[in-house]
Amino acid sequence: xxxxxxxxxxxxxxILMGVGGGLTEIGPWYRNLRKPPWQPPDWLFGPxxxxxxxxxxxxxxxxxxxxxxxxxxxxxxxxxxxxxxxHALWSPLFFKWKRPDWALxxxxxxxxxxxxxxxxxxxxxxxxxxxxxxxxxxxxxxxACVLNARIVQLNGPFGNDRAKV
Numbered sequence: 001x002x003x004x005x006x007x008x009x010x011x012x013x014x015i016l017m018g019v020g021g022g023l024t025e026i027g028p029w030y031r032n033l034r035k036p037p038w039q040p041p042d043w044l045f046g047p048x049x050x051x052x053x054x055x056x057x058x059x060x061x062x063x064x065x066x067x068x069x070x071x072x073x074x075x076x077x078x079x080x081x082x083x084x085x086x087h088a089l090w091s092p093l094f095f096k097w098k099r100p101d102w103a104l105x106x107x108x109x110x111x112x113x114x115x116x117x118x119x120x121x122x123x124x125x126x127x128x129x130x131x132x133x134x135x136x137x138x139x140x141x142x143x144a145c146v147l148n149a150r151i152v153q154l155n156g157p158f159g160n161d162r163a164k165v
Contacts, residue, residue: 005064012080013057016087020049023091029098034154039147052137059121059133066125075124079117086110100151101158107145114138 026042040048060080067073086109094103118138122131152158 002065005061008077009057009061009064012060012084013053016084017050017053019088020091021046023095025095030095033100033151036147036150036154048140052140055133056117056137059117059130062127062133063121063125063130066127066130068125072124076121079113079120083110083113083117086113094148099158100148101156104145104148104152107141107148111138111141111145114141 024045060076063076064073067076086106089106090103090110093099093106114134114137118131118134120131121134122128
């Protein structure tokens with residue numbers, strides 16, 4: 001058992017859960033946004049992210065463990081590092097800076113980075129399970145992107161004047 005890989009993958013998932021939860025403010029500004037009727041209840045987002053990041057963290061570990069060389073391991077680390085940064089940026093863009101429009105643009109890059117994990121991990125490492133474990137994360141990011149787009153459509157434009165609501 002490779003404890004370094006386990007620590008890296010678990011740390012990746014746990015830190016992202018903490019960052020996402022810590023930077024999400026369900027306050028008056030958010031409550032006053034118009035949202036589509038198909039948006040899940042607020043309480044569901046935490047458990048959904050927990051499941052998605054637990055699966056992704058497990059896939060991360062499997063990819064690291066299956067990497068056939070140091071070069072491939074570094075590519076896997078880089079792919080997850082990019083996804084980490086993009087994932088961590090979304091909550092401050094949306095909630096702290098009150099810019100769902102910027103969060104939507106950033107979400108497109110997050111979506112691409114998770115798509116790269118789904119398709120790239122099996123090719124790089126030979127672990128199809130590592131790729132499949134990214135699918136729930138990919139599906140949830142896809143759903144979040146559509147939801148984010150609808151919120152922008154219902155509430156835009158955003159900016160300094162709108163952010164004061």
